[in-house]
Amino acid sequence: MIRSMTGFGRCEYQQDSRKFTAELKSVNHRYLDVNIRMPKKLNFFDGAIRTLLKNYASRGKIDIFIMYEDVSEAQGSLKYNAALAGEYVKYLRQMAEEFGLDDHLSLTTLARCPDVLTMEEQSVDEEELWKGLRIVLEGAFAQFVSARTTEGENLKKDILAKLSGMEVVIAEIEEHSPEIAVQYRAKLEEKVRELLGDVQLEESRIAAEVILFADKICTDEEVVRLKSHISHMRDTLEESEGIGRKLDFIAQEMNREANTILSKANDQEISNLAISLKTEIEKIREQIQNIE
Numbered sequence: 001m002i003r004s005m006t007g008f009g010r011c012e013y014q015q016d017s018r019k020f021t022a023e024l025k026s027v028n029h030r031y032l033d034v035n036i037r038m039p040k041k042l043n044f045f046d047g048a049i050r051t052l053l054k055n056y057a058s059r060g061k062i063d064i065f066i067m068y069e070d071v072s073e074a075q076g077s078l079k080y081n082a083a084l085a086g087e088y089v090k091y092l093r094q095m096a097e098e099f100g101l102d103d104h105l106s107l108t109t110l111a112r113c114p115d116v117l118t119m120e121e122q123s124v125d126e127e128e129l130w131k132g133l134r135i136v137l138e139g140a141f142a143q144f145v146s147a148r149t150t151e152g153e154n155l156k157k158d159i160l161a162k163l164s165g166m167e168v169v170i171a172e173i174e175e176h177s178p179e180i181a182v183q184y185r186a187k188l189e190e191k192v193r194e195l196l197g198d199v200q201l202e203e204s205r206i207a208a209e210v211i212l213f214a215d216k217i218c219t220d221e222e223v224v225r226l227k228s229h230i231s232h233m234r235d236t237l238e239e240s241e242g243i244g245r246k247l248d249f250i251a252q253e254m255n256r257e258a259n260t261i262l263s264k265a266n267d268q269e270i271s272n273l274a275i276s277l278k279t280e281i282e283k284i285r286e287q288i289q290n291i292e
Helices: 040-053 082-099 107-111 126-196 203-217 220-237 244-264 268-288
Strands: 007-015 018-027 032-037 060-070 076-080 117-121
Touching (some): 007 126, 032 040, 040 060, 040 126, 126 220, 126 244, 220 244, 244 268
Antiparallel strands (some): 007 018, 018 060
């Protein structure tokens, strides 16, 4: 399935007293660029998260947001450092005496001193924590891939429609091209009559000039290659995944052929048709930039 690089996914998961929430969003990027924001407690799993993501995406700038909450009543125990509290009392009273200050030392003041009272968190089972984290991530990733696939199919339909439009333009170029040499011959003969009057110019010389002109403006090879590129792009759009770079290369080759047709054009209608081709190709390239 063709995938867009634009997508969003979200999932929540409750594991006993723990609640996990994962969100991710992505935009187009040349490579895979991942930014993860999560609580410090989960930083240990950064590498595992990135490895897991590679099963779901190969390109794109992806932002992952992970929220974690332990809603159990006993999340830890309060620890009292009596020795440190004694040191605070000793030195605070010493400071009051040295500077002639009133001693208003209170329980509230002492409790606010750093590290006198600390919350000691319960030990965490990393295996269980990863189990819950993985479940919520896989749920978000699955939704993310679904969104990317839906958008990818829309891009595919649009590109196929534009390829069909290009074929219509190419058919018009093929239809009109033979007329250019005929028109050139008529103009050449008229010019000769204006310059030479009744003097007859050898037919072979006029024919040779027309042949030289026709060869110069001939776009048959470019048209054949364009048709081949269109067919190749259609086939590539049916491939499973990771086709963005390949499609971009084909579009570049299409643009090269359209430029050559435009440079060879010695006719306003052909020039206009070549410009139409370039316009459609540019629109296709813009769409391709969003394909993984």
